[in-house]
Amino acid sequence: MHDVAQVAGVSHQTVSRVLNDHPNVSAATRAKVQSAIAQLGYRRNSVARALVTRRTGSIGVVTEDSALHGPTMTLIALENAARSTGMSVSVATVTQWDVAAVQASLEHFLDQGVDGVVVIASHDEAVRAVQGFAHRLPVVMVGPSDLGGEVYTAAVNQYAGARLATRHLIELGHTDILHVTGPSVWLDARSRARGWSDTMRQAGLTPRDPVPGDWKASTGYGIGAELVARAGAASGAEPLPTAVFAANDQLALGLLHAFAEAGVRVPHEVSVVGFDDVEGSAHFFPPLTTVAPDFAALGRRCLDQMVAAIAGEPAVDGLVGAAMRVRSSTRRRSER
Amino acid sequence: MHDVAQVAGVSHQTVSRVLNDHPNVSAATRAKVQSAIAQLGYRRNSVARALVTRRTGSIGVVTEDSALHGPTMTLIALENAARSTGMSVSVATVTQWDVAAVQASLEHFLDQGVDGVVVIASHDEAVRAVQGFAHRLPVVMVGPSDLGGEVYTAAVNQYAGARLATRHLIELGHTDILHVTGPSVWLDARSRARGWSDTMRQAGLTPRDPVPGDWKASTGYGIGAELVARAGAASGAEPLPTAVFAANDQLALGLLHAFAEAGVRVPHEVSVVGFDDVEGSAHFFPPLTTVAPDFAALGRRCLDQMVAAIAGEPAVDGLVGAAMRVRSSTRRRSER
DNA sequence: GGCGTGGGTGTTACCGTTCACAACGGTGTG
DNA sequence: CACACCGTTGTGAACGGTAACACCCACGCC
Numbered sequence: 001m002h003d004v005a006q007v008a009g010v011s012h013q014t015v016s017r018v019l020n021d022h023p024n025v026s027a028a029t030r031a032k033v034q035s036a037i038a039q040l041g042y043r044r045n046s047v048a049r050a051l052v053t054r055r056t057g058s059i060g061v062v063t064e065d066s067a068l069h070g071p072t073m074t075l076i077a078l079e080n081a082a083r084s085t086g087m088s089v090s091v092a093t094v095t096q097w098d099v100a101a102v103q104a105s106l107e108h109f110l111d112q113g114v115d116g117v118v119v120i121a122s123h124d125e126a127v128r129a130v131q132g133f134a135h136r137l138p139v140v141m142v143g144p145s146d147l148g149g150e151v152y153t154a155a156v157n158q159y160a161g162a163r164l165a166t167r168h169l170i171e172l173g174h175t176d177i178l179h180v181t182g183p184s185v186w187l188d189a190r191s192r193a194r195g196w197s198d199t200m201r202q203a204g205l206t207p208r209d210p211v212p213g214d215w216k217a218s219t220g221y222g223i224g225a226e227l228v229a230r231a232g233a234a235s236g237a238e239p240l241p242t243a244v245f246a247a248n249d250q251l252a253l254g255l256l257h258a259f260a261e262a263g264v265r266v267p268h269e270v271s272v273v274g275f276d277d278v279e280g281s282a283h284f285f286p287p288l289t290t291v292a293p294d295f296a297a298l299g300r301r302c303l304d305q306m307v308a309a310i311a312g313e314p315a316v317d318g319l320v321g322a323a324m325r326v327r328s329s330t331r332r333r334s335e336r
Numbered sequence: 337m338h339d340v341a342q343v344a345g346v347s348h349q350t351v352s353r354v355l356n357d358h359p360n361v362s363a364a365t366r367a368k369v370q371s372a373i374a375q376l377g378y379r380r381n382s383v384a385r386a387l388v389t390r391r392t393g394s395i396g397v398v399t400e401d402s403a404l405h406g407p408t409m410t411l412i413a414l415e416n417a418a419r420s421t422g423m424s425v426s427v428a429t430v431t432q433w434d435v436a437a438v439q440a441s442l443e444h445f446l447d448q449g450v451d452g453v454v455v456i457a458s459h460d461e462a463v464r465a466v467q468g469f470a471h472r473l474p475v476v477m478v479g480p481s482d483l484g485g486e487v488y489t490a491a492v493n494q495y496a497g498a499r500l501a502t503r504h505l506i507e508l509g510h511t512d513i514l515h516v517t518g519p520s521v522w523l524d525a526r527s528r529a530r531g532w533s534d535t536m537r538q539a540g541l542t543p544r545d546p547v548p549g550d551w552k553a554s555t556g557y558g559i560g561a562e563l564v565a566r567a568g569a570a571s572g573a574e575p576l577p578t579a580v581f582a583a584n585d586q587l588a589l590g591l592l593h594a595f596a597e598a599g600v601r602v603p604h605e606v607s608v609v610g611f612d613d614v615e616g617s618a619h620f621f622p623p624l625t626t627v628a629p630d631f632a633a634l635g636r637r638c639l640d641q642m643v644a645a646i647a648g649e650p651a652v653d654g655l656v657g658a659a660m661r662v663r664s665s666t667r668r669r670s671e672r
Numbered sequence: 673g674g675c676g677t678g679g680g681t682g683t684t685a686c687c688g689t690t691c692a693c694a695a696c697g698g699t700g701t702g
Numbered sequence: 703c704a705c706a707c708c709g710t711t712g713t714g715a716a717c718g719g720t721a722a723c724a725c726c727c728a729c730g731c732c
Binding site for chain 3: 703707708709711712713714718721722723724728731732
């Protein structure tokens with residue numbers, strides 16, 4: 001910067017002013033400075049800048065160590081949103097959502113001097129870990145829809161998405177709709193379950209007990225196989241539901257696999273709905289009807305919250321929608 | 337730091353020495369300083385540190401804007417490796433791999449002051465964009481196996497993986513093995529194609545012309561449907577191959593879908609092999625035989641290269657392996 | 673006993689910015 | 703004509719660390 005100042009014949013402070021678009025700089029000197037910058041190929045040192053402004057212009061993201069669809073898409077969308085406002089994104093992963101691991105990541109970001117942290121997890125432990133940090137550092141949690149206190153939130157409206165899926169099945173004439181849940185320590189999983197049961201009850205239907213699952217295809221497969229086995233058992237046979245709403249696409253994929261293997265035809269005998277709209281779900285067999293969260297919007301909203309959190313402004317509405325993707329794994333209930 | 341020095345009754349430089357594990361500091365003062373640090377809850381400002389050391393301890397990662405399996409897994413593995421050595425990871429995505437976009441990301445990281453950049457792309461354009469940057473900033477490319485010059489590389493041995501897949505099919509008695517390629521601007525896609533054709537020739541088999549594809553399930557579906565249609569055509573019917581090696585799991589999924597829809601049984605009539613071992617591929621219908629790259633190793637190797645690049649040391653061997661995952665989409669060729 | 677040696681410590685400069693404040697010249701006003 | 707004011711510019715001091723160097727002292731050696 002000193003060199004630039006010398007070449008342009010001004011003080012270093014004037015160079016700084018030009019760089020920061022300060023209004024009180026005459027057009028003539030501004031031009032001189034800019035040409036000196038171009039001539040010298042100067043670029044401002046953002047570390048030195050961060051030292052004095054106490055702003056690094058970067059935000060930390062804590063996410064999971066796995067390729068789960070939702071978190072991955074959220075990270076990408078968030079990065080896009082951030083970059084379009086000139087911020088950069090630093091990432092840290094945790095293998096498990098225990099309090100210690102999350103706090104370690106937060107400490108890491110605190111040391112690194114980020115302007116704020118986004119935690120992509122609707123996991124209970126993560127929520128707990130974050131609670132004590134919000135007064136030390138702006139924090140946005142992606143997942144919970146409202147935490148009160150100083151933690152800002154952004155989330156897909158899981159509840160509404162689950163209602164959409166359930167209503168879709170009800171409109172197709174289904175009355176015995178089973179729900180396979182995600183892991184119960186995830187808020188997302190509980191919201192989806194609630195959306196399902198509320199919608200069932202409002203339609204005057206009594207839901208079966210949901211089957212507890214996690215986010216994995218193998219679990220879906222196990223559950224599907226079990227359902228088929230029970231339905232086939234001679235005595236006290238428990239009939240297959242006519243429709244299953246799985247908490248995510250992986251579970252749905254496992255169910256599809258189990259049903260196909262057992263010769264249970266989807267959607268003729270059982271309709272299946274997933275959640276997430278993962279890559280390839282349009283080519284499962286049959287193509288999966290699912291709920292597609294608007295991750296792009298989530299990323300933007302998440303950044304909006306971050307900006308608000310940094311500025312100390314009140315939180316904006318953090319909920320984004322999800323849309324039905326009706327494909328071939330659901331159809332009108334047939335009499336059997 | 338000044339406060340800590342005062343509390344401990346030493347100079348700020350001594351505090352700095354303790355923080356950096358400098359050898360020449362007596363056990364007694366070290367203890368005093370450490371207790372002062374604990375008492376004051378002091379944490380060192382890494383921005384100020386970066387200013388003077390000219391090292392930020394962070395590396396930039398340029399990756400694609402999509403949830404492609406390989407890049408995502410690589411990013412996660414890399415972050416893990418980085419964190420275990422105390423470095424942090426900053427990420428920037430590009431929507432398209434054109435030279436301008438990649439260079440913009442590199443400039444971004446240059447401004448941000450990262451110690452080095454990892455570009456996760458075996459895309460030709462990305463390679464070209466990186467060429468001119470390596471002398472300004474340590475660069476590791478994930479994908480190409482060797483670029484010569486100043487660019488360090490780390491990669492999955494795509495060629496060996498493709499050979500594994502092809503040999504697996506040959507050992508099952510298949511002779512008419514079709515390859516559906518990835519996009520030809522990707523080095524990975526070309527390496528896999530080469531592995532396939534070399535292996536075919538070495539087995540004394542004449543490969544059919546490969547079918548050009550990309551990484552998408554919908555493309556696989558289209559190709560599968562086309563193959564079936566051609567095989568069914570009355571005149572000049574071109575028989576289905578007895579096995580297909582798809583360049584990735586998404587393509588394979590699309591093929592599976594097309595075959596299932598047309599009533600072509602997999603693996604009875606056609607065997608299918610994919611590449612990547614994506615989440616859920618064990619529950620496709622049928623469970624997909626595929627090649628699983630060792631992403632965890634790739635992440636570590638990638639970091640090793642980065643460390644070497646930063647230190648100006650010679651590159652280490654960047655190739656990591658891939659293993660067959662034999663499942664149910666392949667079987668011994670049956671006479672028809 | 674003088675002297676080199678090396679471990680422990682403090683002093684000072686410097687990294688590359690921005691901020692607070694002062695200085696300057698020109699202009700409109702009482 | 704003195705004065706306040708505003709736009710433009712420069713000066714010096716932070717910001718919070720590390721590096722280089724000087725210093726002091728105890729020790730072993732000739």
